[in-house]
Amino acid sequence: MTRSQSRTRLLLSLVVEAGDPRLVAWRERCDPVELWHAVVRGGPEIPDPWREAAAEAPRRADHALRRAEEAGARWLVPGSAAWPVALDDLDEVDGIGHVAGAPLGLWVRGGGDLSSIAAAPVAVVGARGCTTYGAEAASDIAADCADQGHAVVSGAAFGIDACAHRGALLAGGPTVAVLACGVDVDYPRAHAALLRRIGEEGLVISEFAPGAEPQRHRFLVRNRLIAALSVGVVVVEAARRSGSLNTLHWADQLGRTTMVVPGPITSQASCGTHLAVRDGKALLVTSGRDVVADTFGVVDADLPAISPAARRVWLRLGTEPQPAEQVAAALRLSPVAVLRALRELERHAVVAGDENGWRRDRVPGGTQGVG
Template sequence: MTRHDRLALSLVAEPGDPRLPDLLAVHEPGRVVEAVRGGSPLPGFRMPEAWTERSHDLDRLVEICRSRATAAGLRWICPGDRGWPDALGDLEHVEPLHGTSGAPLGLWLRGAADLAELGEQAVAIVGARACTTYGAECASDLAADLADGRWTVISGAAYGIDGCAHRGALAMGRATVAVLACGADIDYPRSHAGLLEHIAQEGLVISEQAPGQTPIKRRFLSRNRIIAALTQGTVVVEAAVRSGSLNTLNWADQLGRVTMAVPGPVTSQASGGAHAAVREGKAVLVTSGKDVLEELGGLGAEESAAASPSTEFDLLPPAARTTLDGLDWRTSRSAADIAAEARISERDVRSALALLERQELATRSGAGWVLHRRADIG
């Protein structure tokens, strides 16, 4: 009955209620539900009035919830179920933030994908709703790069950066996950109904809120902890000083996840919060998917590096690179001069110069050599 008890308790207590973690550390969900219904009280715990009021109609609430879920094609998963991400358990070990804490009792999922599998390599991309064109392009490109590298992009499906991040991932034909502050059957914002349907087809739309629940401010804040916990790192792309996306960054920081930022110009108010996060050491500045992978500890970095084309300079032997560095466009230099400056043998320099001449990187000029063309571009 644990799954049913968790579902019932989620309809009694507001998800993210900071009283739940300590309570569930001592009592099973079924025992808490029993006490809420008027059974034997829980030692040392005063039952909140709001919980007992909702318990009077709990059976009907559960029935309505299941009916709505069936109609919308939602499924309920909780700890112990296949597809449950163990990373969400980390929320049990951090302090409350803005009146919210703890792992979700369960999640409602729209879509057939496996959430645990999608979370194995996942990055959150969040940011300003009223983003600039620059921010929108950065978010889309970053999401596309990460999705192309087989990373799952997770965001909140809001206007601005969130929507751009989802679209960037979908453009690469990859799954993405939208975490909502309302029921997973509610298209919010309404104009993102098509986007949310596409996300559900390719990935997942999820929420800890019961089907039919509407979004309110506190639910956005509690939703943010799930976005942060599901991922290995969070990237904020543009964020004003009071942006809600900074709340996600703070959750990621508390959880020990990697925190990153892509701010806009220093004069942009839309990036004031992102600038402050970088300045205060709360986020590392990143500019590309490669930067993000490097900050995540190199996961996938080898693949990223292999996909990046090397320049002609990178492919030269060490002595040839050193010799090329010693050449100038206008001033002719002898092999002896180059060897003395670079501190390698004259024989190695002469051998390198022969190679550089064959590749048309260096050319003779009188008794010496000059640079013919650059090798460090393209």
């Protein structure tokens, strides 16, 4: 990844609205540098607003980078070591509504390493107007997940999102806020202190440039990143047409584990979650332990004492065999490191390999908690 490629992606991100499905079509035909040249040339295939915005883009890019520097944020693009490759899955699936595709890049604020925080994160999202029951459930589940070493991803909104972040922070675990505005914009205003703390102990990320204001459409665009970044998504309270169900839909589309927390049938706030279970769109979970068991097939407490690399490899494996090289690429580990981890897991008799690759075998620590 050269500096100029990073700059080109930044320029494009200021010209093409995030999640625009036309970008997916273009990227199938050419790389970002070629697309940028096409936009600047302004051929007949280029939408007018892109061409018009292109003239202003270099100046706006400089402005965005200056704001980012002031806020302690950086611009991250695919190919850099810190890039969470899970986001690239967005280019492999169909869009939802008029939103599609992986982001051109990400603005990241916070000291953490996104790729390591994002090794096995779980998203906890839900209704803004949650009940006290939902608030307690979200906070408990997020704390449980964080306790077991999983970063908690959410959207920093009022209600469930805020409880999820706070639960993770209270448990001393990392948490990632994915915003529908710039990483330096305190939205909602009342969450300025929460966002500052997340920036200090976790990460605040966004595909929108610093200074960008949240817009209605951007919340839906943002939701796909929450889903893609996470191995599993839990919805705690959602009314029948809640935005969180959009995140669940993305998670389903991306093959992530989709989960919901039940609640009283007398509560409108649990209507959407119950419906998701009835429609077979989500598993029912009642605790952080359930979430981890359903998402990773085993709760961490059951894993034998293994090296962090072995744990990452194990979490990546499924019941279908995968070639070691594929696991290495997905985890951004060297093939040698992956093979070493696989040998370690083999000694614990929790993986099995054959000519088709490697898969999980026995569940560590017995049969409990297996999804």
